[in-house]
Amino acid sequence: MKKFLFICFIFITTFITTFVFTLGKGKHIVVLDPGHGGSDSGIVIGGHIEKYIDLKLSEIIGEKLSKNENIKVIYTREGDVDDSIKSREIFANNGNGNLFVSIHCGSYLTDKNFGVVYLLNENDIDVSSADLLEGNIGDKTIKFFPFKIAGYYFLPKSENIATSMQNSLNSFYNSYLIKKPIHLKLRVLENIVMPGILIEVCNLNSESFTEDDKWYDSISDVISNEIIKFFSEQNKNE
Numbered sequence: 001m002k003k004f005l006f007i008c009f010i011f012i013t014t015f016i017t018t019f020v021f022t023l024g025k026g027k028h029i030v031v032l033d034p035g036h037g038g039s040d041s042g043i044v045i046g047g048h049i050e051k052y053i054d055l056k057l058s059e060i061i062g063e064k065l066s067k068n069e070n071i072k073v074i075y076t077r078e079g080d081v082d083d084s085i086k087s088r089e090i091f092a093n094n095g096n097g098n099l100f101v102s103i104h105c106g107s108y109l110t111d112k113n114f115g116v117v118y119l120l121n122e123n124d125i126d127v128s129s130a131d132l133l134e135g136n137i138g139d140k141t142i143k144f145f146p147f148k149i150a151g152y153y154f155l156p157k158s159e160n161i162a163t164s165m166q167n168s169l170n171s172f173y174n175s176y177l178i179k180k181p182i183h184l185k186l187r188v189l190e191n192i193v194m195p196g197i198l199i200e201v202c203n204l205n206s207e208s209f210t211e212d213d214k215w216y217d218s219i220s221d222v223i224s225n226e227i228i229k230f231f232s233e234q235n236k237n238e
């Protein structure tokens with residue numbers, strides 16, 4: 001029964017997503033996930049406190065995205081509050097998000113400043129093949145993943161935005177240390193029923209990093225433009 005319910009669940013989600021993208025009428029829902037918050041400050045280094053940067057940048061990205069009439073933005077965290085990963089993913093899934101973007105800062109043992117994009121790694125799927133289900137939608141055979149690893153189901157789409165986002169961050173920082181997005185087992189991306197990426201938007205350990213309005217404005221342009229591009233390319237391909 002559980003498996004049957006899961007198939008129904010994924011089928012309905014796939015149907016809704018396809019329907020919305022095909023018609024291009026419904027709004028694309030972006031879930032912005034500002035990292036940390038409350039008692040969890042994230043990285044604290046050189047006067048920078050990550051939880052505040054994550055929140056402020058998410059708000060600016062959200063404001064820019066909201067100017068696009070086809071996009072609706074929801075936030076997993078508003079204000080300086082503690083939010084568990086579980087509550088973030090429930091919020092994202094209940095909000096019928098079409099894309100999940102978690103905003104963080106990095107800290108690396110180099111003075112260079114750069115951004116890194118993370119996404120799940122298919123090899124980390126912690127489930128036996130017996131748990132994988134197959135079903136048909138029209139003449140297509142589709143594999144269904146159990147809900148506990150739903151994020152892996154959307155990995156190809158996550159890979160599209162992750163690659164493009166990494167390239168744009170590299171151009172922005174004029175740094176090519178990170179050639180490709182990094183695949184990692186990230187708990188916050190595993191249970192979400194939508195494509196998802198986590199961005200470390202800067203290296204807080206770099207002395208060249210300045211947390212000023214100019215930086216917020218230009219990095220938020222890079223990220224919001226990539227999100228808009230992701231949806232417009234999906235509209236073309238669906």
Ligand SMILES: [Zn+2]
Pocket residue numbers: 035036042043050103104105
């Ligand atoms: Zn973080």
